[in-house]
Amino acid sequence: MTTKTRAILGEQAVEDTAHVLRCLGHPLRLRILDVLEQSREVTVTEVYEALQVEQAVASQHLTTMWDKGILKRRKDGVHVYYSIADERALKVLDCVRNANC
Amino acid sequence: MTTKTRAILGEQAVEDTAHVLRCLGHPLRLRILDVLEQSREVTVTEVYEALQVEQAVASQHLTTMWDKGILKRRKDGVHVYYSIADERALKVLDCVRNANC
DNA sequence: TGGAAACATTGTAATATCTCTATATCGCTG
């Protein structure tokens, strides 16, 4: 442990936090969270139909959020159900919308 | 007002929220917040010395956060003091660090 | 087994971000 006046957050923690926030910082991904706030679980089809975007785009963003650990997946036959994995995501969303958090 | 199954957040609100979150999603900017959490107000010099980055880099990021309305500025002679303008920023930070928000 | 539905992945071009370096502006003081 060096004697640096380093921040409260460790190197790695900062990087991780930044990744998560940046991941949330996209209109479509925010809307996906919005959808997930109401429907616990959604399929890719439900998402791209609800948000009116290309299938590939929805899949990409869902995968991105899954990579970051924000969402989790569950396969059932031909469907893939996505849902919130990290509750902080919703908290953050709530926090930004209203100031009450 | 159309009859679309639009999300809870309006178009503009989503865009804005995304911008703010993306703005927070950068290691250096998170550290700046970290510094501001302890020193209500800081000058550019204090920031770039504390975080050990180029003066221009610190200035740029501070300006970016100012643009987004996250920080506010106050000029005093030759110094510019930056401080939190949008408390949600700290809340979000807190929210991501610990789950308690 | 062939095909359709549901997802994922890949390649690519456009755009946005970041860092770095250099330069410009502003305010103070000798």
Next chain:
DNA sequence: CAGCGATATAGAGATATTACAATGTTTCCA
């Protein structure tokens, strides 16, 4: 007013994101 310290801005090159179109893969079922 010359000069210095504190900030801001501009431009360029490197890297990262994003949307889109096309193609793969998996699963189910007739």
